[in-house]
Amino acid sequence: MSGRIPQSFINDLVGKVDIVEVIGSRITLKKTGKNYSGLCPFHNEKTPSFSVSPDRQFFHCFGCQESGTALGFVMLHDRLGFVEAVEALAGSIGLDVPREKNSSPTERQPDSELLEALSKATDFYKTQLRSSEPAKQYLQSRGVSGALARDFQLGYAPAGWQVLESNLNGVTKESLVDAGLVSQSEKGKPYDRFRDRIIFPIRNTRGQIIGFGGRLMASDGGPKYLNSPETQAFKKGEELYGLYEARKSQSRLEKILVVEGYMDVLSLVQSGIANVVATLGTATNETHFQKLFRHTNEIVLCFDGDAAGRQAGWKALERAMPALTDQKQVKLVFLPEAEDPDTLVQKLGAEGFERLLQNSTPGLSYLINKLSEGLDLESLDDKAKFFGLCQPYIEKMKEGILKELFQEKVSNIAGLKTEARSQKRGAQRRHVGLMGSKLEIKLCSYLLKYPDLWSRIKLDNKEEYLYLLNKTPLIGRILEELQNSSCADSEELLVRLMDEPNYEYLMNLARKPLEIDASTIEVEFLEGISRLLTTVKKQDKRKMLENLNQTSSISDLKEFVSLEEKN
DSSP states (O other): OOSOOOHHHHHHHHHHSOHHHHHHTTSOOEEETTEEEEOOTTSOOSSOOEEEETTTTEEEETTTOOEEOHHHHHHHHHTOOHHHHHHHHHHHTTOOOOOOSSOOGGGOOOOHHHHHHHHHHHHHHHHHHHHOHHHHHHHHHTTOOHHHHHHTTOEEEOSOSSHHHHHSTTOOHHHHHHTTSEEEOTTSOEEESOOSEEEEEEEOTTSOEEEEEEEESSSOSSOSEEEOOOOSSOOGGGOOBTHHHHHHHOSSOSOEEEESOHHHHHHHHHHTOOSEEEOSSSOOOHHHHHHHTTTOSEEEEEEOSSHHHHHHHHHHHHHHGGGOOSSSEEEEEEOOTTOOHHHHHHHHHHHHHHHHHHTOEEHHHHHHHHHTTTOOTTSHHHHHHHHHHHHHHHHHSOSSHHHHHHHHHHHHHHTOOOOOOHHHHHHHHHTGGGOSOHHHHHHHHHHHHOTTHHHHSOOTTGGGGGGGTTTOTTHHHHHHHHHHSOOSSHHHHHHHTTTSTTHHHHHHHHHSOOSSOGGGHHHHHHHHHHHHHHHHHHHHHHHHHHHSOOOHHHHHHHHHHHHHHHO
16 A cells, blocks of 8 residues: 555554563563563673563663664564564554555555566566576576575566566556556557566565566677666665575674675575675665665675776765764675676685685775875875865764774874873763753754654755764754655654664653644744754864864964954
8 A cells, every 4th residue: 555654553553562572572581570681682692681661662782772662673673664664563463554645656655566566577487487498598507506596586588579468467557567567669569678588586675576687698689687667666776686585594694795786696695605685786875775784784895806896895985984883884895807706706615705705894994095095194295185085984974983983093194183082982971862952952852753844944055954964963863864865754763763872862852742833843943953053063163173283373273263253
């Protein structure tokens, strides 16, 4: 069914389910006083540090700091998206999930007819593969076994131009077009998109077929690879081939390897390396990193060793910077020239390929090496240049220990003095919920209650306000989530913020009633966020001056800034 899930239903759902029952059906819990405890499913431990409170309907792990409601637990444990988790939780107590009418196209869920067309096409393609000797011989020549073809539901699209419509009973031409299976010529004549190609079904994290990739067996006859077009179900820049299968193969993914092609995935899985996915003809982007970090704490990006591969690795690392924390890290591995994962794993075997992965380069180390290329770091001028080159990447990072350590390393390389920060870090961890100013807390409460506020307000230059993303402990992360993709409601926003150390504070803030009329919130928010941006920029200017070496020229600059602020 299409449409957005009403917020009132989500609130009722979280209130109706018993968090002890939800979590107890997935892990072993033992009653300890008023609460229940058990071994945390989100990190390895021998002594229970995971606690569930039936009174507060809340869970918390004192080891890894994961916490949240029953809905949040289902998302984390079952590795589901927000909508999927709501549907699973509702189904567990026999409720149907309602949908609001008149939702915008971007909020609609793929309808059943479209998904049925994709499912029936998959079955048809699989049948065709079993009866096509050339297709079977091609896969065998590439090292794909029958079991692997079965697990990934591989198929074959015959060479005819209008085969699907005449073979998929009960599927209308309109559904085939909507699913991206049939295209139309300029004269309006329908024809099958995939013809004489090996078919790679693409599944979402629920296992539903949402699109296809097709590969020519011959060296001519069109593009080697062809993907489904963008549809209601398939967003090429958001999906990853093999993620469903990787999750199914292992209950916990210690790391995920990202490669570029369908055959790379299949060859690695065939060799025994199951934790591998591929982008679908697009560069690895922010959405990919957000999705992958739901399932692992370590991502290894695998690229060709040529100039194009290294450039792709650099671009991917740039996009990964906002997602990095001391718990979530990215590494890069570059293959020998003229090799790809498919060919290399067949030469080296699984053990040899794993050794290659073990020698992967940590993302931040690669960044430092890349930015210092061609610089003489014994030279004052080049030290200053290096320091300046690093700053935009530091600003992209989330506030936390990793960012502080990286800042210190960059400062040390540049020869700048750094103060001992251990006491400061301890204080921040103890008072993490109290770090925001009163103005920032007020603005946060508005966004937590009304997540669509950020998309509704009209600012002359909204990009300018993204300066706050890595400069403020509370509102920065909220703005980052809302800028990356809109939130349907408060619950979805809170679930997406569950990794934050301020999570419990934000959740309590969201529960507090607002002492302001809803009609005036937009005006209050616009005025408040403008004031906050001005204040933060002034504070940053002072901090920058304090961190520089004390020279006469700097003193002059301090005096200039002081006069500028007074004016």
